[in-house]
Amino acid sequence: MPAAVDIKQSSETLPLLLLHRFPSFELSFFPVLKTKYTVLDLHADPPGPSFPILSKSVRVMLCVGPTALTSEDLDRYPAVECVVGSSAGINHFDLAACRRRGIRVTSAGDASSDDVADYAVGLALDVLRRVSVADRFVRAGSWPFQKEYTLGSKVSGKRVGIVGLGSIGLRVAKRFEGFNCSIAYNSRKIKSHVSYPYYANVGDLASNSDILIVCCALTNETFHVINKDVMRALGNTGIIVNVGRGALIDEKELVELLVRGDLGGAGLDVFEHEPYVPEELFSLDNVVLSPHNAVITLESFAALEELVLANIEAFFSNKPLRAEVELH
Numbered sequence: 001m002p003a004a005v006d007i008k009q010s011s012e013t014l015p016l017l018l019l020h021r022f023p024s025f026e027l028s029f030f031p032v033l034k035t036k037y038t039v040l041d042l043h044a045d046p047p048g049p050s051f052p053i054l055s056k057s058v059r060v061m062l063c064v065g066p067t068a069l070t071s072e073d074l075d076r077y078p079a080v081e082c083v084v085g086s087s088a089g090i091n092h093f094d095l096a097a098c099r100r101r102g103i104r105v106t107s108a109g110d111a112s113s114d115d116v117a118d119y120a121v122g123l124a125l126d127v128l129r130r131v132s133v134a135d136r137f138v139r140a141g142s143w144p145f146q147k148e149y150t151l152g153s154k155v156s157g158k159r160v161g162i163v164g165l166g167s168i169g170l171r172v173a174k175r176f177e178g179f180n181c182s183i184a185y186n187s188r189k190i191k192s193h194v195s196y197p198y199y200a201n202v203g204d205l206a207s208n209s210d211i212l213i214v215c216c217a218l219t220n221e222t223f224h225v226i227n228k229d230v231m232r233a234l235g236n237t238g239i240i241v242n243v244g245r246g247a248l249i250d251e252k253e254l255v256e257l258l259v260r261g262d263l264g265g266a267g268l269d270v271f272e273h274e275p276y277v278p279e280e281l282f283s284l285d286n287v288v289l290s291p292h293n294a295v296i297t298l299e300s301f302a303a304l305e306e307l308v309l310a311n312i313e314a315f316f317s318n319k320p321l322r323a324e325v326e327l328h
């Protein structure tokens with residue numbers, strides 16, 4: 001495990017940096033931060049006597065993991081001008097509050113886009129070709145006895161529907177092209193730079209897909225965008241893969257459809273109330289479960305570290321920020 005940040009004020013002369021995180025969230029570059037900044041960490045034990053005073057003048061806040069950033073949090077740190085995020089999805093930030101206060105926000109940008117796209121394909125392959133089932137079969141010692149074994153389904157040539165053709169969705173599309181799959185998509189707006197068929201309605205996309213990959217951002221508009229009707233349209237041979245956010249899918253309906261056999265299968269890296277995973281899914285061989293792992297590789301962590309450190313430095317030296325989020 002990486003060393004925890006020593007939150008005690010390291011030097012009055014170093015710029016202040018506020019760390020906003022769950023106590024359990026450590027990143028390997030935290031010790032480096034301490035050499036460059038006076039790191040204020042509310043969740044450290046103890047936060048230090050100078051925390052209440054220093055936190056009033058801190059200008060940059062580093063938000064780690066899915067820790068919510070609320071308007072009330074921002075009230076406590078009135079001098080914050082820049083929120084440096086460490087995730088690609090930033091649905092846990094109150095962006096409207098940031099915009100009102102003129103606070104700039106950055107995300108993890110593309111630090112893990114390739115990894116998430118790779119993982120989406122991996123989950124689809126696993127569900128259809130039953131790789132995890134095969135692994136369990138071998139480990140259980142069933143192979144020599146030729147016990148009953150359910151056949152998987154071919155991946156090549158399938159129709160792939162992508163919900164959210166952003167930087168991850170585009171990478172997913174490119175990867176499935178390599179499997180001779182046809183690609184279609186749904187997104188907020190039609191993308192003029194691609195020739196894939198566009199469906200304005202997610203249900204129509206699902207009706208015309210064998211594999212539905214969900215990788216759009218979670219917003220008020222996309223909450224439960226994959227509802228019962230969409231999953232019914234995908235049907236009992238269709239599979240769904242979610243590498244976006246759990247709440248993009250109506251999870252209760254998803255579980256019911258899977259249990260009844262009305263949906264062909266699912267590869268799920270994210271869950272509506274994670275880390276809680278509905279237990280009904282545990283016994284289903286057409287479902288692959290993963291603990292919000294798609295973003296995490298050694299390489300993506302290194303890229304994230306580089307990006308986060310560069311953004312903090314850029315802010316303090318008035319240089320352009322990378323992966324800055326447009327706040328409408």
Ligand SMILES: O=CC(=O)O
Nearest residue numbers: 087088089108295
């Ligand atoms: O899910 C992880 C991320 O958004 O980076």
